[in-house]
Amino acid sequence: METISPVYARLVLRELERRQINAASLFDGLSIGPNELQRGGDISMPDFLHILRAGDRLLEGEQLGFLLGQKINALALGPVGVAIASAPDLRKGLQVLESFSRLHATYVDIVARSTLGGMTVTILYRHDTGDVEHFHTETAMILLQQYIETTTGEPIHDARFRLAMPEPANSIEYSNALHGQISFGATANEVDIPHKWLDRSSPFYHPELWRQAQTSLSRSLKQLSASQDTPFMQHVAGLLRTSEPPLPDLDAVAFGLNISQRTLNRRLQAENTSFRKLKSQAMARWAKQYLGQTDYSVEAIAEALGYQDTANFRRAFRNSEGCSPVEFRQKNSSQGESSVPE
Incomplete structure (x- = not known):
């Protein structure tokens, strides 16, 4: 069953109470009441959607989504x-x-x-x-x-x-x-x-808390992946997708996910993929952006992506896209920039 944090439903209840509006209809037909909402854990999506719809009716004239957003923080x-x-x-x-x-x-x-x-x-x-x-x-x-x-x-x-x-x-x-x-x-x-x-430094950076939080999240992610059959590769792909060239290596990604390189490789292998394959896909996406949205030379793009040899970049790009970097750029130029995925 899909679930959500109770924070948002609690805020709906609080806004009604602040305005002295009877909130009883929020819980009509639900498996939880006000006490369970205030003191319990995650709630089901059906319960939350009911509370949201009822709250919207009771707070008529309010922009409920923005109201909730303005009352919370990270x-x-x-x-x-x-x-x-x-x-x-x-x-x-x-x-x-x-x-x-x-x-x-x-x-x-x-x-x-x-x-x-x-x-x-x-x-x-x-x-x-x-x-x-x-x-x-x-x-x-x-x-x-x-x-x-x-x-x-x-x-x-x-x-x-x-x-x-x-x-x-x-x-x-x-x-x-x-x-x-x-x-x-x-x-x-x-x-x-x-x-x-x-990449601006955050004044709220706390090294110990940052590391502890990542460790805790990694444990929870492992449990979620096991219980819901969530592909682990989507998290590796996410780290690569949000990074800029030169893309992180296996050691950096494993460190970011708080697991060993061996464990990372084993989990990806179990999903019939590999770190090398995922990184190659991410590199190809960046290559297409550079080719379609800049006038950088092929040599400059290869260097930006971390290739030591331009020939290796040309070969990898052809294996991925079925054409050379120059051919891709020419084709994209004739079709317009909108054909280049970001």
């Missing part, structure tokens, strides 16, 4: 929040969010990828949230914005928010809440974070 994410709050910089915090977000809410995936312009964070839903999906997206966008701005100390006016919903009549509410450029009708809920913010 610590609402539990152990994941502790880790990202104590991270050395924004990039490493977002890498943790990408790798471990399902430990906080099993119905959502946070997918991040580094691009030439910075990093794009995508919010994907595993559970059909129906008519309340926009509440989830609004809360997630505000929470992400708060984390970025708390870490960097500045408003992210140069970020781009893309929302997978038609433009609502109250779109001004979105402009007031989100500090960057906003577009509606997108194919996915995404935020583009400019490169300049990613």
